[in-house]
Amino acid sequence: xxxxxxxxxxxxxxxxxxxxxxxxxxxxxxxxxxxxxxxxxxxxxxxxxxxxxxxxxxxxxxxxxxxxxxxxxxxxxxxxxxxxxxxxxxxxxxxxxxxxxxxxxxxxxxxxxxxxxxxxxxxxxxxxxxxxxxxxxxxxxxxxxxxxxxxxxxxxxxxxxxxxxxxxxxxxxxxxxxxxxxxxxxxxxxxxxxxxxxxxxxxxxxxxxxxxxxxxxxxxxxxxxxxxxxxxxxxxxxxxxxxxxxxxxxxxxxxxxxxxxxxxxxxxxxxxxxxxxxxxxxxxxxxxxxxx
Numbered sequence: 474x475x476x477x478x479x480x481x482x483x484x485x486x487x488x489x490x491x492x493x494x495x496x497x498x499x500x501x502x503x504x505x506x507x508x509x510x511x512x513x514x515x516x517x518x519x520x521x522x523x524x525x526x527x528x529x530x531x532x533x534x535x536x537x538x539x540x541x542x543x544x545x546x547x548x549x550x551x552x553x554x555x556x557x558x559x560x561x562x563x564x565x566x567x568x569x570x571x572x573x574x575x576x577x578x579x580x581x582x583x584x585x586x587x588x589x590x591x592x593x594x595x596x597x598x599x600x601x602x603x604x605x606x607x608x609x610x611x612x613x614x615x616x617x618x619x620x621x622x623x624x625x626x627x628x629x630x631x632x633x634x635x636x637x638x639x640x641x642x643x644x645x646x647x648x649x650x651x652x653x654x655x656x657x658x659x660x661x662x663x664x665x666x667x668x669x670x671x672x673x674x675x676x677x678x679x680x681x682x683x684x685x686x687x688x689x690x691x692x693x694x695x696x697x698x699x700x701x702x703x704x705x706x707x708x709x710x711x712x713x714x715x716x717x718x719x720x721x722x723x724x725x726x727x728x729x730x731x732x733x734x735x736x737x738x739x740x741x742x743x744x745x746x747x748x749x750x751x752x753x754x755x756x757x758x759x760x761x762x763x764x765x
Contacts, residue, residue: 484619486635490628492577493587494635495569499616502526505559505747511552517571518595519547520642522604522612525698526563527707531556532599539601541698544608544642548598559747563698566612568638570594580632590639597646608641654696657682661693665708671731675701710745713738718757723750 480501486494495517511531521530523539530537530545532553539545541563547553549572555561570579572591579587615634618627661678678701679689693701709730716726727738742750 482616482620484616486619487571487576489619491580491631491635493571493573493579495571496567497569497615497619498567499565499612500560501564502560502562504744505561507747508557508559509555511554513550513552514547514569516549516573517569518549518591518598520568520570520594520638521545521547522566522568522608523698524564524566524604524609526561526703527697527699528561528563528565529555529558535599537601540696542604542695543601543698544604544645545601546594546598546642546646548595551599562745566616568635570639580636582636590643593643594639594646597643600646602646602648605641605645608638608645611638611641658696662708665705669709669712669730673705706741707745710742713742713750714746714753717750717753723754726750 480503481498482500483496483498486497495514521539521544523541523543523545525541527541528539530539530553532545532547533551536556537545570591572595574584574588578584579590582590611634615631615638618631618634660681664678664681665673675690676686678693679686682689684692690701693704697704699707709732713726713730716729717723721729723739724735727735730738732738732741739750742748742753746753748756
């Protein structure tokens, strides 16, 4: 069984006797990894539970941005990848389920219940919706049971958890989203964009939506999956890519975005993109102007 301390764990559930279930996986990256190439899952859906960080996925020809506590179900036979983006710093669970009836019943459910559940999940595919802490707990418990079987009842527990994960995911997909949080985040995002040239403090952001800093930090993480500091840094790095593409020097970009030094900027850039600013310039055949 995989080590639960591994950076990336993949378990083939069908090989363990769990019909209709394919891969169950988890990763927890502390830095960006190479991009996920374009691929499909034949006659199966893939449930992606993004716990922390942010990630771009290109599904068909549409670009999706997932943040912490987001879920997306990828429809069967659909090309998807991370596009031009890396597999980003963050934490993700994924679960693949076959729609092929010849592969047996889902956790011993009657065929009509199996088909109904999978059809409903498929109908809610290719849209982003919010997760819940209880679902995160179930996913962690499922991984623990698979890695550390404790008794003859382990298979029964795993079947129960698998069905619970599918049912809770469906329930969340059908739950109306709240607009209040997204409206607050729009205000915060615009403020950050207007102040990229300097250091932005957390208490400034809290005051924008009229809450205390103590309340703001956990609220922000719950709604974005990352800390305010990381969120600001991610926006700055995306802006840095644009400025570098305009052939500005690394030193000038660092200054324009309020970094204390070009070395700190380069470290931050690599942390979120997987490459240095210099490598970014070379890979895009960009060379700074001599007078910049």
